[in-house]
Amino acid sequence: MMKGIPHLVFLTKIDRICKLVEKGVSKTFISRVVEDAVNNAAEIIALPRSQVLPVKNFEKETTLNTDINILAMTALRKSLVFADDFLENQYDWQQDNTQILNKRD
Structure with missing residues (x-):
């Protein structure tokens, strides 16, 4: 995270990488292929897995x-x-910085 700004990755077109998900998107979170794609994206971009969001x-x-x-x-x-x-x-x-500045006055 740069300057405290959260980063997210939307991993799109997950149906193209997994036949199981292509048949039904409800299988996204049990798909090993999607899990591997999320892990790879997280590793490449250096973000936690929880910040890589698969979508179709x-x-x-x-x-x-x-x-x-x-x-x-x-x-x-x-x-x-x-x-x-x-x-x-x-x-x-x-709020913290305002309190610090007010104490200086």
Whole structure:
């Protein structure tokens, strides 16, 4: 993390790397192939595995798919949690610095 800003990786097109996931996105978190891809991405980018989020793109689908939506929403929720934590830390940092500056006056 640079300057406390959280980094996330959205690992897209996971259906292209795993036949199991291609048949059903609900199998994402039990797929060894997806797990290996997450591990590789985490290692290459030097991030924890928890910051690599597998998602499937809507490409060929003509209607919404609940499983794909759940995967996307899970990744979105996790990114919002990271953003919320970052903003909370920024607020705490500003409060601490304001108190320090007020003590100097």
